[in-house]
Amino acid sequence: MAKQEQSHLGDGDNIAGNKTVYVNQTLPESKNLPSPTIPTYYVPSEIAQAKKYYIPTRWQKDPPSEEQELSDAFLHNNPDLLIPHLMDRVFTDKVERQSDYKFFLVLADSGMGKTTFMLHLFMEWQAKKRSKEMRLYHIAAPQTWEEIALIKRLGKAQETILLLDAFDEDRAAVEDYQGRLRDIVTQTQDFYKIIITSRTQFFPTKGDILAETNISVNRGFQKIRHFYVAPFDNKDIEKYLNKRFGGNLKFWSNTKKRQAKAIVDKVPHLMARPMLLAYINDLLEHQKSYNNSLEIYEAMVARWIKREADRVPEADRQGFSEHLYQFSIDLAGHLYQNPVEGQYLIHYKALEDFARKHQINLSRIEMQSRSLLNRNALGYCKFSHKSVLEFFLLKKYLSNIEFAKSFDFGKMNQTRKFYLECGQQIIAKTANQIGSTQVSEKMLQTLNQANEGAHMIGANLSDRDLTNIDLNGAVLIGARFEKANMTKALLNIADLKGALFLLTDLTEAELRGTDMRGCILVQANFRGANLGGASLRWNDLRATILEEAILKGTDLRQTLLTDLQYRYAEEQGAVLSPWEETVKTFAEVPLAYDQ
Structure with a gap:
């Protein structure tokens, strides 16, 4: 009679908030067990990467995350190669060398190469004739538990090593990680050895990681051995780059090698995590060169978020x-x-x-x-x-003014470096808009004074309610204020060169002495605003509302104005280019929002 088995249903795509779902699998007595192979869950490119670029996984007794920095793990640990250790001390037929443990948890933070390790372990085992059979499964796939039940029923469990990948992607584990792990122990206790991988962060604390089963042995209860995957050191990074791009790092023979090395040199601390190191080729495919570390972090973070998003529906x-x-x-x-x-x-x-x-x-x-x-x-x-x-x-x-006002760059040197890199890019773009090298040099001097007042070059404050905000004297070169409500904002003597004010409401704002050269002011509303002594040179104001604005001493030279705007500015006492010059430019330049 066919035997009824409960099989956990889950594909690892959605790990949050779902109820545990079980299905009854009817397993025919006559069903044949397929030969050991890599499950179709793992895509060919992932398998190919594991074969071609694998750097031997090393393990340590303590979690690397307990260190102040990931790369500091080597200061207090002496990581050992994991696969040779398993071959020599866990899977060996020699009783005198064999570990007493049956269950092993391989733990690592995200992107540390757990799945790559499992794939390579399986492929290395299959490369030779062995006395035991090894089978690799993704722990959340429905067919995993159907096949495990079949192995047990056929009496082959004692001769089989189980590799169960990605415990943290199992839906039942999300709801009750300890209960689910005990359930897996119960279902697999007849197998020779069981290796399970999981993200370390999946467990709330180190003490919550199950270390003992309820299976009795002559010395108490069967224990679970924990292996923590060690981060890459400089030698591992060098080995990977040599495998990925060929050659010796001392002699970069082609452009791609030099570009890869340049990325590593700019962000060495990130490269201790294999996932991020593996992104280098993606970065080079997307963009051939990176000017600074900020650009690399931007690309790395975007790639990491995409990787995690691909795991949800x-x-x-x-x-x-x-x-x-x-x-x-x-x-x-x-x-x-x-x-x-x-x-x-x-x-x-x-x-x-x-x-x-x-x-x-x-x-x-x-x-x-x-x-x-x-x-x-x-x-x-x-x-x-x-x-x-x-x-x-x-x-x-760059997105929260109140936070920026209280932020101390002195405590965060890397943030300051990122800010300077960001500012330099924006200043170069703004100077190009204005067409002045001298202005660029002055802006760079200003950039180096970060932490003095509101200093937010390149800030993104679009769609914000900034009514009555006090930004007097703020440095906001290249900032974005698109569709922001800045009614009655205080922006006196602020530096707003190259800023974006598309559809921004600046009604009755105070902008005396403000530097707004080279801004984008399409459909910005300055009704009733005080722009006395401000500089709006090199702007296109033809689609800007200037009615009732105070323009005494406002510098509007080399600025595009309509006939009515020019006459109004002249009456207000603004500093203007001759009308003939304005008319000539007016005829040559289309409206900004038509470009």
Whole structure:
């Protein structure tokens, strides 16, 4: 009679908020067991990458995330090669060398190469004739548990090594990670050895990772051995680049090799994480060169978010990506303003309240496991590297004026570096709009005075309600104020060169002595605004509302104006180019919004 088995249903795509679903699988007694092979869950390109560019996985006893920086793991650990260790001490037929453990958890943070390790372990085992059979499964795939049940019924479990990948993607594990792990232990206890991978952050604390089963042995209960994947060191990075691009790093023989090395040199700390190192080729395909570290971080973060979004259903990906990015920005700001004993940490239990407060639609598991956060043994989460925190702090700084006013660059040197890199790009663009090298030099001098007042070059304040805001003396070169409400804003003697004021409401704003050269002011509303002594040179104001604005001493030379605007400005006492010159330019240049 056919035997009824319960098989967990899950494809690993959506790990948040779903009820556990089980289906009854009717397994025919006569069903043949297929030969061991890599499941179709793993796409050919992933398998090819594992074969071609694999750098041997190393393990250590303690989580690397307990260190201040990921790359510091080598200071207190001596990582050992994991596959040779398993071959020699776990899978060996020699009883005197064999480990007493049956169950093994391979734990690592996101992007540390857990799946690549499993693929390579399986392929290496299959390359030779062995006394035991090895089978690789994705833990959340329905056919996994159907096939495991069949192996048991055919009496082959004792001769089979199970590789179960991605425990953190199992829906039942999301609801009850300890209960699900105990259930897996019960279902697989007849097998010779069982290797399970999971993201370390999936478990709230180190103490929550199951270390003992309920299976009795002569010395108590069967234990679960934990292996923590070690980050890459400089030698690993060098090996990967040699494999990926060929040659010796000392002699870069072609352009792509030099470009890859340049990226590594600009962001060396990120490269301890294999996932990010593997993105180098993608970065080079997308953009052949990067001018600074900020551009690389931008590209890396975008690639990481896409990777995580690809794990959720297609209909949810855009929303997931936006919320994950905003979560990272808001969390960075929160950690900066609320340090825990001098460290930028948040306890995992506080993540859900944080998300609700900031209207972020992510589950705790998604925030803890899908983000670029590491979790320490006590359950506190932090960004995987301080430079990642500082990258998102820049994003917070450039999107929140109140945060920017209280931010101290002295505590965050990398954020300052990112800001200077961002500012230099915007200044170069603005100077090009204005057409003045001298102005560019002065703006660069201003850039280096960051932290003096509101200094937000390149800020994005579009669609914000900035009514009555005080930005007197602020440095906002190249900032974006598209569709912002800036009614009665105080912007006296502010530096707004090259800023975008598309459809911005500046009714009755105070802009005395403000530098607005080279701005985009299409359909900006200056009705009743005080622009006395301000400079609006090199602007196109033909689609700008200037009615009732105070223009005494306003510099409107080399500025495009309609006939009515010119006459009004002349009456107000503005500084103007001769009308003949304005008319000539007027005839040659189309309206800005028609371009």
